[in-house]
Amino acid sequence: MGETGAAQADNGTPKPPRITGKLREACLLMVWGAPDAPEPVPPLAYDAAARTVGMSVRSMRKHLEKQHVQAFLRTQREVLRASLDARNLSRLAELRDQNSNMNAAVKAAQVLEEIGAADATRRPLSSGMQSPGFVILLPAPYFGERGRTIEHSPVPCSPDHAASPGGERALPPERAFAPFTGARD
Numbered sequence: 001m002g003e004t005g006a007a008q009a010d011n012g013t014p015k016p017p018r019i020t021g022k023l024r025e026a027c028l029l030m031v032w033g034a035p036d037a038p039e040p041v042p043p044l045a046y047d048a049a050a051r052t053v054g055m056s057v058r059s060m061r062k063h064l065e066k067q068h069v070q071a072f073l074r075t076q077r078e079v080l081r082a083s084l085d086a087r088n089l090s091r092l093a094e095l096r097d098q099n100s101n102m103n104a105a106v107k108a109a110q111v112l113e114e115i116g117a118a119d120a121t122r123r124p125l126s127s128g129m130q131s132p133g134f135v136i137l138l139p140a141p142y143f144g145e146r147g148r149t150i151e152h153s154p155v156p157c158s159p160d161h162a163a164s165p166g167g168e169r170a171l172p173p174e175r176a177f178a179p180f181t182g183a184r185d
Contacts, residue, residue, distance in 0.1 A: 017068045022053045026060055027069065029053070031076040089115070 019027060029049040034041035044052065050060035063069050095101075095108035 017066075019069060019072045022055050023060075023063055023069070024072075025053045026050050026055055027073055027076065031073065031080055 026046070026049040029041070029044045029052055030046055031043060033043040046060050046064060047057045050057050064073075089112070092108045092112050095104050096112060098105060
């Protein structure tokens, strides 16, 4: 099985490729560095990480094109970010409680309150709760990097209704959607 070769599971379905050996070491150096080394090493660029573990730069670049390697790096970055976030909260609390720089203390308190408010309004995806509606994802060139919110209100599709219970007017017949009949024009 090489560094990224796929094996067969007992039921015949292919197992997802694993990151092992030098490739795994290089990926970990890219995200974590080598903090446990006699001389701690900060996170490295892909070429330096490849050379450090004895891989060729070209081989490392080819591995980085593969989706399972990118997924491994993404997962490691998320773990790093989560560990840093936990320390950030402790550091913010320390800044809030100190008395030497009151501007920093006030700002730290504000940030902690904002984080608390954001956490209270955020629903975990695993809760099973869903909101009705549709999400349409458009690439960034359409509305810039942040996107645009499109406001809407429900409108009945049937031209037979004069008004909906909410007081909105029905669509005129030329704009109403006709039911699908399966026939083509």
